[in-house]
Amino acid sequence: MNSSSNSNLNFSFKNKSAVVTGAGQGIGFQIALSFLQAGGQVSIWDYSQTALDNAKKELAQFADNVHFVQVDVTQVDSCTKAAAALPWPCDILVNNAGITRDKSFGKMTFEDWNAVINTNLTGLFNVTKTLSEKMNTASAHKRIINISSVVGLYGNFGQTNYAAAKAGVIGMTKTLAKELGRKGFTVNAVAPGFIATAMTNAMPKETLDAMAAKVPVARLGSTSDIANAVMFLSSEQASYINGATISVDGGIVL
Ligand SMILES: NC(=O)c1ccc[n+]([C@@H]2O[C@H](COP(=O)([O-])OP(=O)(O)OC[C@H]3O[C@@H](n4cnc5c(N)ncnc54)[C@H](O)[C@@H]3O)[C@@H](O)[C@H]2O)c1
Numbered sequence: 001m002n003s004s005s006n007s008n009l010n011f012s013f014k015n016k017s018a019v020v021t022g023a024g025q026g027i028g029f030q031i032a033l034s035f036l037q038a039g040g041q042v043s044i045w046d047y048s049q050t051a052l053d054n055a056k057k058e059l060a061q062f063a064d065n066v067h068f069v070q071v072d073v074t075q076v077d078s079c080t081k082a083a084a085a086l087p088w089p090c091d092i093l094v095n096n097a098g099i100t101r102d103k104s105f106g107k108m109t110f111e112d113w114n115a116v117i118n119t120n121l122t123g124l125f126n127v128t129k130t131l132s133e134k135m136n137t138a139s140a141h142k143r144i145i146n147i148s149s150v151v152g153l154y155g156n157f158g159q160t161n162y163a164a165a166k167a168g169v170i171g172m173t174k175t176l177a178k179e180l181g182r183k184g185f186t187v188n189a190v191a192p193g194f195i196a197t198a199m200t201n202a203m204p205k206e207t208l209d210a211m212a213a214k215v216p217v218a219r220l221g222s223t224s225d226i227a228n229a230v231m232f233l234s235s236e237q238a239s240y241i242n243g244a245t246i247s248v249d250g251g252i253v254l
Helices: 026-037 049-058 060-065 076-084 110-132 150-154 160-183 205-213 223-234
Strands: 017-021 041-046 066-070 092-095 142-147 185-192 245-248
Touching (some): 017 110, 026 041, 026 049, 026 223, 041 060, 049 060, 076 110, 110 142, 110 160, 160 185, 185 223
Parallel strands (some): 017 041, 017 092, 092 142, 142 185, 185 245
16 A cells, blocks of 8 residues: 555654744644644744744643744745755645735725735745755655635625735636646645634634634634644545645535
């Protein structure tokens, strides 16, 4: 039985190294933690020093396998410096850093548009461009996972900028899947639905219950739900999945 038909889903990332952007908190932090728990090495890229400091405390037990870099994905120089400072060859890149600046189209400013496109779309280009050529050339198991959103597939009121960026991420994923496949990469996207994070945890219970009621599986997603999909797409077992966008949304858009 070869690795592509192996049904053991207890993933091991021993001897594999990942870069996860925006991993100081939230979904990215959970993805980084999951890689570390599965024996991998992780470089956490985030522009918030506070988030990096908190993550460092929480991940103290993995200190030998985790590396923290303050990097702004909107700045090419910042990405180039971070890529040059990588302590390990990188096998897996998870483009997760993202922001929102929600307003109805009539009220959305040019600044709102530019901030979201620069972070959520151009940021992915900057990081992928600076890192992909430095990724472990010896590895036939290179992975790029881009975090999109259900909003990129279906649109959403008040999110013209975010929907455009996240749809752009899906187009970029498909094109890179075609271009980089022969070079030992697979490139896929994950499109989360409503995910419970520190931000949603601070909302009133009634609001959260109303959000959960719209989801066929009757709950918000967890950061682990997204990390599990990223682990799978990053694994050897997913080696024939390329250019896909996997919705992890409890069926909200059905
Ligand atoms: N939470 C959800 O419900 C949800 C749903 C769909 C998609 N997503 C996507 O998942 C990803 C993570 O979302 P989250 O909810 O964990 O967000 P979050 O705000 O909790 O975390 C995002 C992280 O990205 C970092 N970041 C932002 N801009 C950056 C930049 N320019 N350079 C480097 N780091 C930067 C922030 O400091 C933060 O640590 C985002 O791409 C988001 O769009 C989230």
